[in-house]
Amino acid sequence: MATLFKNIKELIQVRDESVSFVAGTAMKTLPTIKNAYLVVENGKIADYGSMADCPTTSMEETVDATGKMVLPTWCDSHTHIVYAGNRESEFIDRIHGLSYEEIANRGGGILNSARTLQETSEEALYEQSKVRLEEIMQLGTGAVEIKSGYGLTVNSELKMLRVIKRLKDSYPIPVKASFLGAHALPSHYKGNTSKYLDLIVNEMVPKIAEAKLAEYIDIFCETGYFTVADTEKILEAGKRYGLIPKIHVNQFTAIGGVQAGVKYHALSVDHLEIMRDEDIEALKNTNTMPVALPSCSYFLSIPYTPARKMIDAGLPLALATDYNPGSTPSGNMNFVVSTACIKMKMTPEEAINAATINGAYAMGLEKEAGSITIGKQANLILTKPVNSIGFIPYAFGSNHIDSVYIKGKAINQ
Ligand SMILES: N=CN[C@@H](CCC(=O)O)C(=O)O
Numbered sequence: 001m002a003t004l005f006k007n008i009k010e011l012i013q014v015r016d017e018s019v020s021f022v023a024g025t026a027m028k029t030l031p032t033i034k035n036a037y038l039v040v041e042n043g044k045i046a047d048y049g050s051m052a053d054c055p056t057t058s059m060e061e062t063v064d065a066t067g068k069m070v071l072p073t074w075c076d077s078h079t080h081i082v083y084a085g086n087r088e089s090e091f092i093d094r095i096h097g098l099s100y101e102e103i104a105n106r107g108g109g110i111l112n113s114a115r116t117l118q119e120t121s122e123e124a125l126y127e128q129s130k131v132r133l134e135e136i137m138q139l140g141t142g143a144v145e146i147k148s149g150y151g152l153t154v155n156s157e158l159k160m161l162r163v164i165k166r167l168k169d170s171y172p173i174p175v176k177a178s179f180l181g182a183h184a185l186p187s188h189y190k191g192n193t194s195k196y197l198d199l200i201v202n203e204m205v206p207k208i209a210e211a212k213l214a215e216y217i218d219i220f221c222e223t224g225y226f227t228v229a230d231t232e233k234i235l236e237a238g239k240r241y242g243l244i245p246k247i248h249v250n251q252f253t254a255i256g257g258v259q260a261g262v263k264y265h266a267l268s269v270d271h272l273e274i275m276r277d278e279d280i281e282a283l284k285n286t287n288t289m290p291v292a293l294p295s296c297s298y299f300l301s302i303p304y305t306p307a308r309k310m311i312d313a314g315l316p317l318a319l320a321t322d323y324n325p326g327s328t329p330s331g332n333m334n335f336v337v338s339t340a341c342i343k344m345k346m347t348p349e350e351a352i353n354a355a356t357i358n359g360a361y362a363m364g365l366e367k368e369a370g371s372i373t374i375g376k377q378a379n380l381i382l383t384k385p386v387n388s389i390g391f392i393p394y395a396f397g398s399n400h401i402d403s404v405y406i407k408g409k410a411i412n413q
């Protein structure tokens, strides 16, 4: 089965040679071909170029993209879309003046979601979560990472991870799983963190690794949650079982989580709203991708990751949604890209690099996703007619997507 996209106004993020990620000033360059064609064969990108060289052989399907652009689908490398219920009541509490921290200290927050999830059947959890996966695909996401972390017991963490596995087996986009048992301390372990960490290290990690339910290991390294020493303990256990770190650090305070991530060769360190100079230094010349989550900053009214300072220091940066019921009840990567430009002063080119190729790297998918490169999965966004690529983040509230193609097939409802 072959499909020809012809008369594409601009084909975006074209990389003849696959790159792992882009950093520093290279993020300003977004390679494109104007007036282009693209051929998809058997679900993969097979050919592309200038319309002057467009193949004349007939193909099963032809899409006339006159006035429209084509770009790789978004790569959302940080989500928590497997959850039960919602936390709308905490949203109202915050409107009335309570902080995220105050709500958590009253037993709300992550522990609230954990209670709901523990009472929800695996089937119901799958049904609720698949709605969110389908929603983000319609919004242009074509590869996603999903975390556990609302189970906080052996059975419920395994339940979450089995749901992630079922999503992965049931949907055509790449899905990566992260085990986040150390997301919050269950209340009955209060004052006894090491006992909960032992449960993670001695029971959860071995079971998860044996059942091959996760590629990555995560922890919320933050004041009031887990310390740097806790983080090292968990990452060490993950390492013994082949789980690669992708960790939550520097969301509210900088306590050395970035350095712990680098020490354990984390694939990514995520959040980074509070960054000291030494944290930026620690990330230089490493393979660890910093990941910013601007929708979380927006929703919680906390600082935005200092993207300008980080990119100007030569670092790469990826953008992701953090879709979860507490800090970011939104999985819209289009909004993330706009917000990165508007609030973090990233250029459209930088933001699109961060949301495609760098996002793919941050979940180990840089060989399959994130750019228009021959052999990669044909997961594509066909835009509505737009004048320039910058118009997409600029007109931030509008839907610029005409169609989303996964493995070359349109999925629009
Ligand atoms: N910060 C830790 N975890 C999630 C939020 C969890 C929640 O509030 O449910 C995050 O990335 O923002």
Ligand SMILES: [Zn+2]
Pocket (backbone or CB within 6 Å): 078, 079, 080, 248, 322, 324
């Ligand atoms: Zn998160």
